[in-house]
Amino acid sequence: MNSLAQTYINSTTQPLVIGDLFIRQDEDGRYCLNDLHKASGDTRKDRPSYFLENEKTQELIKTIDDENYDVGNPSSFKRAVNIIRGRGKEQGTYAVKELVYSYAMWISAKFHLTVIRAYDAMVMQWQINDRKSISPEQQSLLHEIVDRRSNGERKIYAEMWSRHNRHFKIAKYSQLLSVHFSEAVHYLETMDIKSSKKLDIQTDLTVFERLSTEVVNQVTDYIWSLNREIRRLKGVAPALPSFDEKTMAQAVINQQMQGKRMFLTFNPVSSAPEISLVEDDLLMVRRNEIENLLNDPDKVPQDRIPNIIQSAAKRLK
Known part of the structure; x- marks a missing residue:
């Protein structure tokens, strides 16, 4: 992930503070150079406008913009510098982290070091915040999802919490980190579950739909684990393709099972369907x-x- 993208993702979650001054950010996470100017001593020769007119600064701005321009998605382009005029407290010159460092060094080596340490302290606070467990309100929301989807079936209720905790590698749901809350909501809402109640043979649920349940669960677990690992490594997780996971699993099973013979039985205790493949050299005859x-x-x-x-x-x- 480039630094510009990292700036956008982490914007406003924890303020950048230099001395007693909070450095403002625009809606895309850029930092206000005017505030940095005040924090450095507010001398006339160090005004942001002089810094931006500098030839080396212009070269740096162009390099950053060129690296972050996506030809395939130009609407997503965010410029390295954003100047807001005539909007009260919001007005000012805002720049990405690379330009903040460059501006600080342009002012003085001492101020450059001050900015680096302030930014490091902010990043450390992000990491601390990310390690906080979910709030009681968030716990209640997860409970509501599991209660609703399990529909009073204790086996499904226990299975959902078990899979949830195993997926996020925690002993109990209250240990879930707040940074993973949104993912947990989606995981529980999309978890493929099957009822433990006695199966009605006349139901529209097909053999392949029953067989695909575990495959869907494994695919879903893998996708979310992969995305979480990419984010942990500070990478950019690609957008998930717009496919129906259950349909995908059924398609895979259908492809693999073409021409195969299967034997369907029902568990005498749970009445759950159980399917086993008939070996090619096995004969069944009246x-x-x-x-x-x-x-x-x-x-x-x-x-x-x-x-x-x-x-x-x-x-x-």
């Missing part, structure tokens, strides 16, 4: 068709006939 089967060379190889005759002879003794 009792009154055994003789016809023996006459079919494609079903019974020639070298098996002597063994069959011996077994039949023993049976007749």
Whole structure:
């Protein structure tokens, strides 16, 4: 992730403070150079306008803008410098972090060091805030989701919390970090679950839909784990494609199961459907068709006939 993108993501979560002065930010997370000018001593020769007129500064601005311009998505482009005029307290010259550092160094080495330390302190506070657990209100919202989706079924209720805690690698839901709250809401809302109540054979739920449940769960877990790891490594997670995960899992299963034979049974305790694949060399035949089967060379190889005759002879003794 480049520094400009990092600035936008972290904007306004923790203020940059130099001395007793809070450095303002615009809506895209750029920092106010006018505030930095005041923090440095407010001398005339160090005004932001003089800094921006500098040839080296112009080269740096152009380099930053060129690196962050996305030809495929020009509407997302955010310039390195944003000048706001005539809007009361918001007016001023705002710049990205690279220009903040450059401006501080242009003023003096001492002020440059001050800004670096202030920014490091701000980043440290972000990290501390990210380690805070969710609030009681957020816990209540997660509870509401699980209660609603489990619909009074204790087995599903326990399964949802178990999978949630395992997904976020925590012992109990109250240990969830606040930075992961939005992800947890989405995870619980989209978790694929199946009822433990007795299955109605006449239901529209197909065998493949039942079979796909675990696949959907694994795919969903993998996608969120992958995105979380990318963010942990300070990378940019690509936008998730707009596909229906359940449909995707069914498509994969259908593709893999074409031409396969399956045996469907129902668990005598839970009434849940259980599907097992029939091996290619396994024969299933009605009792009154055994003789016809023996006459079919494609079903019974020639070298098996002597063994069959011996077994039949023993049976007749």
